Amino acid sequence: MGTGSQLGLLCVVMHVPAEKLWKSVTSVSNAGAKKGRGKGAGRIRIRDLNRGQVIGVGKVNMLWPGLSAPVIRGRELLKQQRLPDDPERMEKLIKLRDSMTKFRRLKLSTIERGWSGTRMPGRSIGPPDPVADEEFTGFDTKVLQLRSLLIMKGTLGRTRNYQAMVVTGNGQGLAGFGLGRAKEAPAALRKAKNRAGKKLMHFDIYNGHTIFHDFFTAFGKTKIYVEKKNEGFGLSCHRAIKEICQAIGIKDLRAKVEGSHNLQHIVKAFFIGLLQQRTHQQLAEEKKLHLVEYKDENEYYPTVVASPSVVRTKDEIPKDETLDFIQYVMNDRVVLKKKKFPRFYETMPHYNIYLKKYERYRNHEKIRLNLKIENGEVKSFLNYKYPEENDVKET
C-alpha cells in the first residue's frame, strides 16, 4: 500500500518540469503579493541544484577514465576503479546550496565605511583621474551625496538617473567639489570626481589649523554660522562640512546650519563663505584700526596681527559703528542660541535622592586614587597600624 502511493508521488514529480515545481514552492498568491508577502528576509529563492554537481562524480567515488579522469596518465593506461568514499562531499554540496539562498550583506571595514553602513556617502573613492599626464598626488575624494533621480521621457517612460556630489582635496589648502549625473552610480561618481578635480580652489589656513575669522554664509534658504576655534577643538559641524574641512586641511572649527539642510546648498554655501573670508590685513585696512590678538595661554598679551597704513583716532570713529570683532566679521548676524533645558533625569525625584546619597561618596574616587599613588594599593596607614584587623577581614 505504502509503496504504491509513494510511487504515485514519484511519478508526478517525474512528469512535472523543475520550473513548475519551483514556482509552486516560491510563488505567492495575488492577494498575498498585494499584502507584501514573498519579500524581504523570509523570501524563498530558487536554488540551482545542479551547481557543484559534476558528471562522473557521485555518491560512490568512482574513477572513470575518459569521463572524470584522463585515459592515459604518463605512460600508464588508467583503469576504471573505486576510490575511497569522501564523507564530506554531501555536506559541501548542502553548504553550497544554502549559500545561494541566504541573503548576505556586504561588509566593510570600519576605515572604509562611510557615514552609514555600506552606503556611498562619506566613503573615499580615491584621487581624480589624471588630466593630460598631470597626476593628482596626495588627493583624496569623499562622496557627499549619491541619489537616484527619476525622469519621465516621452518614449521610454520613467527612467532612472544617478546624481553624485563629491569633494576632493589634498589636505593642504587645495580642494574642490563636483556634481555628476549618469545612468549608473559608478559613472556618476567618476564624473563628479573628475569634475571636482578640474575645479580646485585654494584656501589659506590660519596657523595650519583653522579659518581666519568667524563668518556667516548663506545659499538659498541655507544659513551657516561658522566659528573659528582653538587648536585641538576638532570639527564640530555637519558631516558634509566636516568632510570638506578634512579635504581642505582645516582641523578646528564649529559650524551651525540654520534653515534648509539641503546638502548641495550646504556645500555651496560653505565654499562661498570660505572664499569670502578676509585676511587680517584686509580687515585692518577696512576698519583703519589695528587688529590685535589675545590668547589665554599667553596671559592675554596683545599681539598686533595687522596694522593699516593709516590709523584712525578715537574722534574719527562714528558712535554707531560696530567695533566688536565678531559682530563685524559676522555682518551683524547673531547665532540663535537655544535655551538649555535640564537633562530629562534632573527633574525627576530619584535624581535628588541620588544626589543626597552620592554626597557621602563624592570624594571617594579621589581618595582611592591618592591611596594608590602613595601606597600602591587601596590601603590607608591604619591597615598597616593594625595588621591583625586585616587578617580578620580576609578570613
Added chain:
Amino acid sequence: MPLPPASGTGKYFARAAKSIRLIRQGCTNRPFFHISVTHRRRLNSQPVIEQLGSYDPMPNFNNEKLVALNLERMKFWLGQGAHVTTPVAELLGLSGFFPIHPRSYMTAWRNRRTERENLEKQKEAEAAATSKAE
C-alpha cells in the same frame, strides 16, 4: 529640594536656648564630629544653626587628633548665652580657650590609676611566676 548645608542654615529663634555640641558625621567605624551650634531641644539629625569647627577623634598618620575651632563665632555664641556640652568644653579646655574641664582631670587621673594597677598586677604575676619556678 536642595540639601541643607553642613555649615548650617543660619536660621534660629532668638529666644530659644542654644547649645554648642558635637554632632557625629562620619560613617560606620569611622567617627567624625562637627562642632555646631543648634537649638538645645533640636535633634542632632536636624539642620544646625551654624558649624563652629570639627573634631577628628581618630589619630592621623602622625598620631595627632585634629580640632578646628572658629573662635570668633564661638565667642559670639557664648556671648548669646549658648550652653556648651561637656565633650566640647573638654576640647576647649585642652585648647586653652576655656579652663581645663574637671572631667579631663578625672579621666587623666583614672587612666593613670589603671595604668599603675596594671603595672602592679604585672609585677605580682611576675613575682608569683618566679616564686613558683623556685
Added chain:
Amino acid sequence: MSLHKFIHKNVVLQYNHFQLLAISSRKLSIIPSVYDGEQDPGPKFFSSGVQALLKRLTRPDFSKVFRKRTNSNRPVLKTPEYKFLTNEELQSEFSKANKTAARLLQMPPVVKVHQPINEVLSKDPALVGYDNTKYLFTDITFGVPNEDRLIVERDPDGTLQMCDHDTRKRLNQGRKVREPMMFADEEKLNGLLEAEKYEYILDRACIQYEPDELSYQKVTSITYQHVDMKTNYKLLRSTRHFGPLAFYLTWHQSMDNLMLELLQTGVIREAVLLMGLRQAIHEDIAFASDLNALVHQVLPMPVQASKPDSLSEVDIQLDNQCIDCVVKYIAKNSAMKSQQELALQGFREDYQQMVELSRGLRKAHGEA
C-alpha cells in the same frame, strides 16, 4: 640668653645634618649652601636699588615672558580673541601688559632661614595620662591669613605650646602634605637637573615650600649651583628666578662665572650692573663712586636684546666707560682673571670694528 644659645646650637646642628644630605650624583656633588649665617639677606634683597638691578639683569624678553603656558589650571586651550584698537588704546593695552609682565616676573623672596618656634603657653602635669596622642587646635576664623593663624598643640604630657613650622605648614592647606618625589628622592632631582628643567624645579619648589624654609633653600641652592656650573644662565633669563639666582651667586661670592658669560656674549653694560650688585651687597669694590655713577647712567637704558646695528657717540662713550670699569674690576676683585681678560679682549676687538663701521656709515650718510 640660654634660649638663644639653644636655638643657635640647634641651627648649627641642623646645618651639619644638612651637609650630610648633600646631593651626590655620578658626575657632580653639590653641597647646598643656604642663607643661615649671621646676616639676613632680606633687607638687602628687598632694597629698591638691588631690586632694580636684579630686574634689569633678568633681561626680560616679552616673547619668553608671555610664552605659551599650559599648566595653570588650563585643561583645554581657548579660542583667541580679537579687537580693533586705535593707537592710544593699543598703547594702554601695552602698558597693561607691562604690568602683567611685572606680575609674572615678580621674584620669589630671598630671606634668612626661619628660627624654630618654641613658645610654651602652659604646663599641666595633672593632664598626664589623659590621652597618648597629641591634640592640634587650629583657629579657623574667617579672614585670618595662614601665616597669622593660631595653631597650638596639647602634648600627652600636658604641655600647651605653639606649633612648629612643619606642623603649621601641614595644617595650613594649599600644598601636598607629603613631599613630592622630585624633592624627596635625590635621584629624581638629579635627573631633572641633568635634563636642565631648572624652571620647573624652581616653580615647583615655590609651590611646595615657603621661602624661609630650609628645604626650599636647599633645593634652590642646588639648582642655582647647577646652573652656574653648566653656564645655563640663558634658560633662566626672562623668568622670575633669574634675580634670586644672581643674588645667590653674588651673595656667595661666586658671580665671576656669570660675569665671564656676560663678557663673552658682549653685554658689557650688564657686567657693570653685576658689579653694582656686588657693591650693593658686599661693598668691597674700591672704585665705588665711579661705579655707582655709571650704574645710574646704565639703568635707564633699554635692554640690549640683540647687537645694535649702529652706535651713536653717546653709546660709544658709555661703553668705553663700562670697559674701563670692568678692567679695574678684573685687576682688583675678580677670581677668574685670565679668562675674563681674554673674554674682554675678544669683546674689545669686536667692539672696535663696530665703532669703525658705524662711524664710517655716518660719514657716508654725511651726518658727522
